[in-house]
Amino acid sequence: MGSGPAILSLKDVRYAWPGRASFALDIPDFTLAASESVLLLGESGSGKSTLLSLICGTITADAGTVTVAGTDIASMSAGQRDQFRAEHIGLIFQQFNLLPYARVLDNVLLPLRFAPLRRARAGVPLETASLLCSSLGLPADAIAAHAGMLSVGQQQRVAAARALIGAPPLIVADEPTSALDAATQATFLDLLFAQVRTSGGTLLMVSHDARLAPHFDRVVYMSDIIRTRQGAL
Template sequence: MSDIIVSSRDTRIEGESPLDAVSFSNVRYSWPGPSPFSLTIKKFTLGSGEKLLLVGPSGSGKSTFLSLLAGIVAPTQGRIDVLGTEMAKLSGSGRDRFRVDHFGIIFQMFNLLPYASLIDNVLLPLRFSRTRRANAERDGSLDAVARGLLAALGLDETVIATVKAANLSVGQQQRVAAARALIGAPPILVADEPTSALDRNTEEAFLKLLFAQSEKAGTSVIMVSHDEGLAPHFDRVVRLQDIAVSSRGAKQ
């Protein structure tokens, strides 16, 4: 088992719902480099099992927000709780292990291994997370679990068995990336503009399949997009500019 354990004791701030998977409170992140940037979030929550769409224009701080959420960077001040764990109490390597165990991530460019099989791409997170590997093994052999996810997300068995990731269409790559994020039932799935290259019909079909699998696993989903037209597919829509204040170029 992983040496990072989600705390079972109550570490929540006053007024926070016990059903929140994620909570931000008075968070600020500052980058003082040659192009200074800051992002301040007074309050944000993601409910357990909730499907949330976070929208905002390019340059509004969506990537920084996701980096804070997943523990890639630590806030300059304030508190972020994820699954009952206060992230600031983890070391940098501890946050990395926590992220691998508890987050599935669909990257905007998918980031597949181009010459690996689809099965090997899906199983990749299990090489780094014993927690997710143990979760997947409860459902059968790892190969069978990966194949089952790919099939449930709409990939034909012939494609699964014979095609390398480099030879997939954009829509097929997207489904492999989703299966990789979902395997091992991580409690939180983060998707960064995963449908930006798809037409509306393909986009809607993908979301339907993705949510069917996330609901089966009880996974909370936060998807980041500039497209508010996706709103009907989600439980809640949050506009980044309504919860966060960003500043660029001025000395912090």
């Protein structure tokens, strides 16, 4: 479990979707330490997606602070938040969001086009992308293919490589194992954790599946971090 400074910190964060009379989320305190792996569990409608949007800066809190890698993202303009997210947060989406007609390595390298600091950390980007894909269990023929030609499990590994390249300090994964069977799920998590440890990153995975809990340093329930919640999220 991580023991370093906080990579992510939410303090007294409140957020309501526009047009609603009361706060949808009220989070007194939620913190992730450096190099920690945390599973955030919650059912549909519990506020997981809203929380991720706050962390990634695609929406901003009505009150409180959201600090990522020592920076309060609420103090930034929308463009600055976009740039900061590209540099400091690696995202693994539930639907992967790959470019199906682009080759695997082009998909993996895509974040570096918008993140010069992350690109510098990647060393020789093409070599780093290839090594990441191999380390995540992708065979050579899959690495050379178009992303749309791969199996679901292989596409998931491409999405993980794209999030990891350039060693962003925070990796956020949104239900990335929901389409996988238990054996494939466990294999993927083992590979993902190994690469996150190598990069020294912090992993926050959001899921509704409590069976994933033994893989993580810590498990947090949405119901435990929300002080008040009203309305659908």
